[in-house]
Amino acid sequence: MYLKSFRVCNFRKFHENNNLVKFAEGCSCKKISEDNKDERINVSPNITLIVGKNNSGKTTIINALDILINKDAFKCDDFNVYYLHDLFDIYKQNLTDEIIKDNSPTLEFEFEIGFNDENETDVLSNLYQVLSIDDAENNSCIIKVKYEIKESNVFVTNVSNLISQMPNKDEQIIFDKFKSLINETEFTINYYNSLDEKIENFKINNLIELTYIRANNIREDGCLTKAFTKIVECKYNNIKKTEQIPELDNKIDDVNKTLTEYMKENHSTIFNNTIKKMIDDKKMQVLLKSNLSVRSLLNTVIKYYFVERNNEIPEDQFGLGFTNLIMIVAEILEYMERYPKTALNSQINLIAIEE
Numbered sequence: 095m096y097l098k099s100f101r102v103c104n105f106r107k108f109h110e111n112n113n114l115v116k117f118a119e120g121c122s123c124k125k126i127s128e129d130n131k132d133e134r135i136n137v138s139p140n141i142t143l144i145v146g147k148n149n150s151g152k153t154t155i156i157n158a159l160d161i162l163i164n165k166d167a168f169k170c171d172d173f174n175v176y177y178l179h180d181l182f183d184i185y186k187q188n189l190t191d192e193i194i195k196d197n198s199p200t201l202e203f204e205f206e207i208g209f210n211d212e213n214e215t216d217v218l219s220n221l222y223q224v225l226s227i228d229d230a231e232n233n234s235c236i237i238k239v240k241y242e243i244k245e246s247n248v249f250v251t252n253v254s255n256l257i258s259q260m261p262n263k264d265e266q267i268i269f270d271k272f273k274s275l276i277n278e279t280e281f282t283i284n285y286y287n288s289l290d291e292k293i294e295n296f297k298i299n300n301l302i303e304l305t306y307i308r309a310n311n312i313r314e315d316g317c318l319t320k321a322f323t324k325i326v327e328c329k330y331n332n333i334k335k336t337e338q339i340p341e342l343d344n345k346i347d348d349v350n351k352t353l354t355e356y357m358k359e360n361h362s363t364i365f366n367n368t369i370k371k372m373i374d375d376k377k378m379q380v381l382l383k384s385n386l387s388v389r390s391l392l393n394t395v396i397k398y399y400f401v402e403r404n405n406e407i408p409e410d411q412f413g414l415g416f417t418n419l420i421m422i423v424a425e426i427l428e429y430m431e432r433y434p435k436t437a438l439n440s441q442i443n444l445i446a447i448e449e
Contacts, residue, residue, distance in 0.1 A: 095442045097302070098234055101204035104177040105168075108156045115155055149249050156306065156446045158203065163304045166283060168201060168241055170276040178276075182269055185257050194250045199276055203243035204429060205298070207442065209233045223296050224287045236288035239298065246278045252279075293392060302442045307425045321424035323392040328427040346386055351385035 099116045102108040146335075161168060170178075170196075184197050207221070225235050243249050252275055260268055285293040333340045362382045369380070386395070398407040429445050 096208050097205065097442055098208035099204075099206040100155060100159070101202075102155065102158055103202035103204075104199075105158050105203070106174060107151055109176055110175045115151075116194070131407060155413050156304075159302075159304050159444065159446070161204060162239060162283075162307050163299045163302055164306075164429075166299075170273045173199060173201065173276065178273065179269075182272055185253055186260065189254060189257050191254070193251050194253050198243045198246055198249055199279075200243075203239040205237040205239070205302075207235050207237065207301070221301065223293050224285075225396065237293075237298070238286040238288075238290070239287065240283055241281050242283045249279055251273075272340050296334050300441075302444060304411045304444045304446060305425070305429050307422055307445065307447045317333065318420060319393075319398050322398050323396075323418045324424040324428050325420075326392055327388070328431055331431065342388060346388065346391065350384040350386050353386070354382070357382035357384065 097117055099114060101114045102398070103110060103113055161172070181197055181199060185194060221235060224237050256268060256271055256275060285296045285298070287293055330340065330342065335340075356382070362380055366379050399408065401407070426445070426447070
């Protein structure tokens with residue numbers, strides 16, 4: 095499965111027009127590559143691509159997906175500002191309960207999910223509630239999402255009371271209060287199929303998982319060490335799949351044995367000889383044992399340096415751009431480890447990497 099298109103209505107910079115985002119389909123890029131014999135086009139047939147110019151709304155699309163999938167709640171500032179002014183003008187011109195109810199603030203989204211015939215690992219169990227016969231025949235299905243007011247009657251009353259203050263107060267003040275009212279109003283997320291039938295007991299995060307890697311993800315000291323550790327661990331785990339006992343494991347076992355023998359000879363024995371003068375050594379002895387592992391080796395023993403003209407520069411002096419790059423690579427590798435190529439998939443797994 096893959097995300098074929100995503101329609102956004104009234105969210106941030108997207109209003110009612112030019113709001114359909116069609117994603118580049120990986121298998122189409124592969125077909126182009128085969129036809130043109132151009133090896134530079136190398137896209138997985140199950141990948142979702144977002145391509146666009148600067149300030150064209152790529153980040154807005156990812157933010158919409160992130161809120162729908164991971165957060166489940168929007169704010170007034172998420173509504174398109176022109177849309178809110180349009181609603182406000184409608185209320186001013188015709189302040190009736192019916193007009194307010196029919197034009198209550200709503201965010202609308204539409205997912206088109208594509209199925210790939212060549213992908214034998216797709217499992218459609220998470221789509222049984224929304225899948226129709228026509229959808230199955232078209233190798234795609236539509237899921238509509240609406241962020242709607244839960245109790246419209248309460249909203250109608252509050253808007254009526256607010257707009258009625260217009261003759262006595264500045265219009266901008268009333269509009270600001272209108273935005274505050276939206277923040278205070280209780281909304282709910284509802285799902286509909288392609289026939290506009292409401293879907294019960296369904297959540298989009300059961301179908302789509304989104305991992306969002308932001309451009310500036312340096313959160314704490316030592317983050318570069320942790321990033322390198324993820325990269326090395328990924329390489330180590332791949333080696334474990336091909337070797338019964340990786341060479342690194344054997345070396346760590348030898349180090350543990352050597353250190354344990356050294357500690358016993360130079361520390362444990364001396365300590366125990368002193369203690370047994372006071373306490374029966376059959377009742378208490380001390381053993382100092384090396385317990386080095388791959389994880390503890392990478393996390394606490396190995397130190398990472400940037401080498402410049404044969405000088406070792408500490409981690410906290412790495413450039414911001416380089417550090418961000420390594421952090422992104424580490425998160426991508428961790429993501430790939432979670433979703434092996436041969437695993438059965440009942441979800442669309444999206445990874446968004448901010449420039």
